[in-house]
Amino acid sequence: MRTRLSPRVAIARHVVLFITGALIMVPCVWMVSLSLKPPAEIFQGSFSLLPKHWYVVENYAKALTAAPLAQYMVNGVIVCTTILALQILVCVPCAYALAKLEFKGRDMLFAFVVIGLLLPHQVLALPLFILGYSIGILNTYAALIFPFIVSPFGIFLFRQLFKSIPDDIVHAARLDGLSEFAIVWKIMVPMAVPAVIAFAVFSVVGHWNDLFWPLIAVREESLMPPSLGITVFADKEAGDDYGPLMAAATIVVLPLVVAFVAAQKWFVVGMTEGAIK
Template identity: 70%
Template sequence: MSTQRLSPPSAFVRHAVLLITGALILIPFVWMVSLSIKPPGEIFRASFSFWPEHFYGVENYTRALTGSPLPRYMLNGVIVCAAILALQIAICTPAAYALAKLDFPGRNLLFALVLIALLLPHEVLALPLFILGAKLGILNSYAALVFPYVVSPFGIFLFRQFFKTIPDDVVHAARLDGFSELAIVWRIMVPMALPAIIAFGIFSVVSHWNSLFWPLIAVSDQTLMPPPLGILVFKNEEAGNDYGPLMAASTLVVAPLIVAFLSAQRWFVEGLTGGAVK
């Protein structure tokens, strides 16, 4: 298939728009890192400079790590995000396979319900989920942070779209070899859909690592708080109006997400575009 080359003015405009958009997105992060290495006297100056006159990064990052149990908050985030992602893959993958490759009554209705669920903000379900958590007695625990997210409509949709691109002959051949439907899912479909799983994993981890609303009402024990809620407590109890340590804590919380995304960006793009082929 032939590709159409853009004229030089069109290419210039496109790249200019991309650069401006990228700069606008990066400005808050650059400002956050800059404030994290500045002393209090330089934070509220009218003129902005990225590098401070007096480097204060050691003091700010030391206070961020010692003024609150930030390592504990980040460990909680790892535990919660890993548990959510593992359960989501375990549940969403067979569901997506059924919607993509199995023919049964009500399949289209179920897929329509998945699409409707995509439109519902999670905050709408906060009250019934809170009541359900209270009835089950799991509030103020890791289970309270995990169970509302184990079924992901976006995960089912993304995996279903990717599975649709896999030829049916592959599934038929596996059945002739004696594979059960679950064996087909885990031994054939999942390895072939690895880019989609990695892309979904990045979405899932970023979303739940940064989640604040549900943890704010689900847990009150500081030993269970994820990073965003921990930073909120750190701001109220330790940092006060001293934004240097607060920005240092925020930088430490954001850094793992940036590293993870940069490490998996090739699979991320491939996973998102793979389901758009069909």
């Protein structure tokens, strides 16, 4: 049974959560505020959240016309959805094998997965760049997708979930004549839908916002994802055009906010309850 908190503790907890949430939202609110202001107000000494002279049409029109922002977002959708689909195709069977199959070296393989969680992606950038150059995929969609097909976090997340599913369910499916792959996709995955959605949120947000690897892997403007594409508003000679830059950043972030709000319920269930009732 849940322990009922005293009113003081509950109020204190909500105050801490409110303050933390407000601090997290400050950069987002400031980004939107700058996207509404003319250049003169952006660099003024006094602070104001709302502009005195609204510059919404000018900033957002320039954000959409000064660079092919729509193409950048289409690239982001192609890259993120392809990465997510391939990650699920690879990570789910791997997680099932580590959770439900008995074979020699299983614990060692899982240890490698945990080590993979500890390694920042930047550590692998140089060998991945050399590999991409050797096989000739640099400056293509494949260069943006290939390094992320295997996700240690995805394998770990699904493995922990599958471990919580009773073995009797797997044994019953085998007695019914289902193959191991059929068990994975017809039994395990439907039971893990909230976890799949939670992982999808992490994956899409991470790769939609990733700037480091696209900056290395592609040079063609037609291949740039949103995070790299909005850097075209940075002008070394004239200075950054902050109004359109913040407008472009707002447009790029908006789909993530909408997607997260739509999947919030499933995301919380997948991360807190293991997707198992």
